[in-house]
Amino acid sequence: MRLLLIHADYIEYEPKEKTKFAEDWEPKKERIEECLVVFTSVEKGDENVVDRAVEEIREVAKKLNVDKIVVYPYAHLSSNLADPDTAVAVLKEIESKLSQDFNVHRAPFGWYKAFKLSCKGHPLSELSRSIVVEEEKEVTQALKAEEKVKS
Amino acid sequence: MRLLLIHADYIEYEPKEKTKFAEDWEPKKERIEECLVVFTSVEKGDENVVDRAVEEIREVAKKLNVDKIVVYPYAHLSSNLADPDTAVAVLKEIESKLSQDFNVHRAPFGWYKAFKLSCKGHPLSELSRSIVVEEEKEVTQALKAEEKVKS
Numbered sequence: 001m002r003l004l005l006i007h008a009d010y011i012e013y014e015p016k017e018k019t020k021f022a023e024d025w026e027p028k029k030e031r032i033e034e035c036l037v038v039f040t041s042v043e044k045g046d047e048n049v050v051d052r053a054v055e056e057i058r059e060v061a062k063k064l065n066v067d068k069i070v071v072y073p074y075a076h077l078s079s080n081l082a083d084p085d086t087a088v089a090v091l092k093e094i095e096s097k098l099s100q101d102f103n104v105h106r107a108p109f110g111w112y113k114a115f116k117l118s119c120k121g122h123p124l125s126e127l128s129r130s131i132v133v134e135e136e137k138e139v140t141q142a143l144k145a146e147e148k149v150k151s
Numbered sequence: 152m153r154l155l156l157i158h159a160d161y162i163e164y165e166p167k168e169k170t171k172f173a174e175d176w177e178p179k180k181e182r183i184e185e186c187l188v189v190f191t192s193v194e195k196g197d198e199n200v201v202d203r204a205v206e207e208i209r210e211v212a213k214k215l216n217v218d219k220i221v222v223y224p225y226a227h228l229s230s231n232l233a234d235p236d237t238a239v240a241v242l243k244e245i246e247s248k249l250s251q252d253f254n255v256h257r258a259p260f261g262w263y264k265a266f267k268l269s270c271k272g273h274p275l276s277e278l279s280r281s282i283v284v285e286e287e288k289e290v291t292q293a294l295k296a297e298e299k300v301k302s
């Protein structure tokens with residue numbers, strides 16, 4: 001799983017058009033303020049790393065002291081995507097588990113969406129995580145080091 | 152090199168704080184409207200794929216009929232980043248080559264930046280590309296196929 005975590009003043013989005021993998025969804029404009037937006041690429045095998053992903057997201061959200069999390073499916077962070085059914089199942093599980101502690105909004109999978117995003121710009125306002133089944137520890141550490149080189 | 156290409160109503164950004172790799176830059180707020188924003192992770196070896204990258208960007212920009220391109224360094228698309236000096240050199244070369252045909256704005260490398268972005272949301276308004284030295288053709292094709300699965 002690849003995550004891009006943005007501490008946002010707001011995100012607004014509107015589902016505009018279905019892909020053939022579109023979730024059944026009543027498209028309407030949404031706006032969430034003062035939140036952590038989690039752009040998420042679900043990769044092959046990720047049904048096995050949901051708890052790890054949830055823990056990473058939870059840790060960042062607590063550090064930023066946000067109570068709202070937006071889980072936003074985002075295919076563009078990976079070239080090794082899970083099939084759509086698995087992706088939706090994983091996203092729903094993340095939503096459900098985070099909902100124990102946070103106010104969670106999940107954006108629909110498989111829609112072309114317009115969005116407006118305002119990233120705060122402080123050093124922790126853009127982070128990324130890569131969570132894999134094997135060699136988990138190594139990958140997470142590599143990405144934590146990478147934060148220091150961000151641009 | 153990994154590219155995330157966003158057809159935007161606008162991007163606004165403001166450099167807020169230097170990392171230790173910060174380009175020498177006079178920080179000021181910028182706003183570019185009706186543009187293609189190219190979030191760019193320069194990876195190891197990418198000094199060898201600049202022309203390929205420029206060609207991919209040019210192709211998308213022409214398809215979208217934009218005349219403004221924003222080259223925006225973005226470390227979060229890769230776990231295999233080039234060293235900062237190489238990254239800046241590659242970004243400048245992309246800027247220079249695209250400037251032959253487009254109005255190009257390059258955002259500074261190595262700064263924490265606040266930004267506001269509005270993505271149009273039509274099917275070609277979010278694309279990604281991965282350009283590698285070896286097996287170039289395979290990778291590009293895999294990513295083109297992936298566009299059909301975007302969410």
Ligand SMILES: [Mg+2]
Binds near residue numbers: 075077078279
């Ligand atoms: Mg991609």
